[in-house]
Amino acid sequence: MNQAQAEEKLNDYLLKGIIFEIFWADEAKALAVKIGEHAATLRQTEYAPLINRLQIMASDLETLAVAKLFDSDTRTRSIPNVLSLVSDNLSVWQLKDRVPLVSLLVNEGHNESSLKSSSDLELIKLTIDHYRQTLPHPTNASQSTLAAALKSVRESRNKVHAHNESIDSASRIRPTWGATASLVAYAKDFVRVIAMALLGLSLGPANYYLSNDALLTGHLFERLLKQAKLID
Numbered sequence: 001m002n003q004a005q006a007e008e009k010l011n012d013y014l015l016k017g018i019i020f021e022i023f024w025a026d027e028a029k030a031l032a033v034k035i036g037e038h039a040a041t042l043r044q045t046e047y048a049p050l051i052n053r054l055q056i057m058a059s060d061l062e063t064l065a066v067a068k069l070f071d072s073d074t075r076t077r078s079i080p081n082v083l084s085l086v087s088d089n090l091s092v093w094q095l096k097d098r099v100p101l102v103s104l105l106v107n108e109g110h111n112e113s114s115l116k117s118s119s120d121l122e123l124i125k126l127t128i129d130h131y132r133q134t135l136p137h138p139t140n141a142s143q144s145t146l147a148a149a150l151k152s153v154r155e156s157r158n159k160v161h162a163h164n165e166s167i168d169s170a171s172r173i174r175p176t177w178g179a180t181a182s183l184v185a186y187a188k189d190f191v192r193v194i195a196m197a198l199l200g201l202s203l204g205p206a207n208y209y210l211s212n213d214a215l216l217t218g219h220l221f222e223r224l225l226k227q228a229k230l231i232d
Helices: 003-037 048-069 079-088 099-107 111-116 121-133 147-162 177-199 211-228
Strands: none
Touching: 003 048, 003 079, 003 177, 003 211, 048 147, 048 177, 079 121, 079 177, 099 111, 099 121, 099 177, 121 177, 147 177
16 A cells, blocks of 8 residues: 555545544534423423433444444544554655644643654554554453543443343443543544644544534524424
8 A cells, every 4th residue: 555545545544434433423412412401391391201202312323333433343434544554654744743642642642852853654653553552442441531431432332222232231331421432532632643744634623523513413403492492
């Protein structure tokens, strides 16, 4: 794979894969949260069953989107597969911007002077090593809150949504909004750093460039409730 091919594939993985999953996770959460804000009032209406189902569906969509971000299946445009793409083609990459990688690694304790004198290849290797070490894995759930969050998301995705298994509800760890939010935050930072460094694409500050768009559905739902006079 040459540089152009590698960049085209990385662009596809990031912009048509991971970014859309992040957007859907944010959008679904925003809708579920907005429903929750008005739950007490809506429970008193004839539409309560519908609203409840909408909230469940939104929460399920968020779970599925977050699970895809960390899916190791080679068919998935996910963080693990971006790492594989970059590491399998180390010799072809030319950094468009070194700053995101230097900043990331300095924050992780690396010497800034050494990093500034490092080659592009060395910086990329260090960055890949960092993400491989910090990438959450369910087997480390007892040692990492991020890994525990992914374990609960994957269990919900695999055993409930994908296969509808019979599970003891007492033993099942359900994903919380806080857990999914922490995984999405990791994914946003990952995409921001990799896209800027390897493709020269700026995805905005820490808020992420699609975050406001993802809130729109929740705001529209609230406006609909007001126009229907279901809430004040």
